Amino acid sequence: MRIKIKDTDVTPLVISCTWSGSRLTVARTLDFTIVQDDRDENIPIVEADTGITVYGYKEADTETQTGALSAQTAAENADKQEEQPVFIGNIYKIERDRAKGTLHITAHDHAFVLAHSKTTRKFTSITPEEITKQICAELGVLPGNIVETGTPVSFIANRKTGYQIIMGAYNEAAKIIKQQAGKDENGKDKEDPKYQLLMNGAKLNVIKKGELIKSFVLDAAANMTESTYAESIENIVNQVMIVDKEGNRQSYVKDDDDIKKHSMFQDVYKEDPNKDTQTEAKALLKKPDRTGTVVALGDYRVISSYSVEVRDSLQNSQSAQFWVKSDTHTFRDGEHEMKLVLEYENMMEDEKVEKEKDKK
Structure with a gap:
């Protein structure tokens, strides 16, 4: 990854770098260490402080399958890639180490603002997409492509x-959409839509979560170096008893297939007049x-x-779809490696x- 602090390209000074994100932490993070020692006149001093903007770019392509590109073509490709950084954020943490002669920087993208800035509002019959635009305007985040629910x-x-x-807002809309969708041909509830926030450069996108990355396969025989898979039923709930406000049993919601396989594990839900039971x-x-x-x-x-x-024989299938819960991309010594935590369902x-x- 190529890194700029403001307008200064610090890539030649980078010792190590990680670029990471998770569906649980909202903002993506760029964490990197560069060489900095004011006692060595051969090392340029980099202006770095909290609040300063940091940019991360894909490495410019310098070769194709048919051979090396011309210097002009390589430069043109680099310019194109610089127009679309994969990361734009601000420095939130900085650490200078005299003994090691290093400067360590942690930057987060602008979703960090949404995760830490609070407000109080009342919304009445407003779509999630409009709510998103209002919140972005109030908190100073640029809106990008916002998926519409209507x-x-x-x-x-x-x-x-x-x-x-x-x-x-999107969770509430998803519940309504699921209720309106009804049952599938097997009599089961149709899957409710999933949504996720993520930054695209300096703008906030809201997307339908879980889209399959095309023309890419994680293959144990090709590009994977390690893999582990685990399953636990210690926290399962496959039956819910519904009771009224006095505790009288009303009905059940259950997963019959799971009960047959794992025995019954029950929870209880008390009816709330303000919620859909x-x-x-x-x-x-x-x-x-x-x-x-x-x-x-x-x-x-x-x-x-x-x-x-x-594609991995350890997960007992020739090919299966997994959802990326979190990713950590590590860049060191010219190598790019990623560690992924995968989920079996779109969460x-x-x-x-x-x-x-309700007013009484």
Whole structure:
């Protein structure tokens, strides 16, 4: 990865660098160490301070399968790539080490603002996409491509972060869309849509989460160096008893297939007049925890919020789709490696919202 601090290209000074993100941490992070020693006149002094903008770019292509590019073509490619940095953020943490002669920098993209800046608002019959634009305007984040739901929602945001408000709005819309979708041909509830926030350069995008990365495969026989897969049923819930406010049993929500396989593990949901009982009860069902962790040759396209095809005999399938929960890309000595935590299902952060109480 090529790195700039403001207008200064510090790539030749970089010792190590990681670029990481997760569907749980909102903002992506660029963490890197550069050589800095004012006692050595051969080392340029870099202006670096908290708040300064940092840019990360893909390395410029210098070769093709047919041979080396001309200097002019390589320069043109570099210019094109510089127009679209994969990371734009600000320095939030800086550490200077005299003994090591290093400068360590931690930068976060602008989603960090949404994750830490709070506000209080009341929304009445407003779509999540409009709420997103309003929150971006209030908190100083540029809106980009915001996926449309066309589904108005109403809730109260009391001292909530911008991220909590936006995700809460999309969660509410997803529940409504799922209810309207009904059942599939097998009589089961159709899968509800999933959404995720992520920065595209300096602008905030809201996307449909889980899109498969095209023309990319994690293959144990090709680009993977390590892989582990784990499954646990210690936290499963496959049956929920619904009771009224006096505790009288009303009905059940259950996963019959899972009960047959693992025995019954039950939770209880008490009816709330301000919430949809079936939706809330079903939300208490918990499937087995299944995760995978792989280390592979790095690819800039593979980041959290998207999904990948995996070919690995350890997960008992010739080919399967996994969703990237978190990614850590490491750049050192000219090598690009990525460590991915994978999920077996397309998961969306379940951000709760406060509803206005029914007036009696």
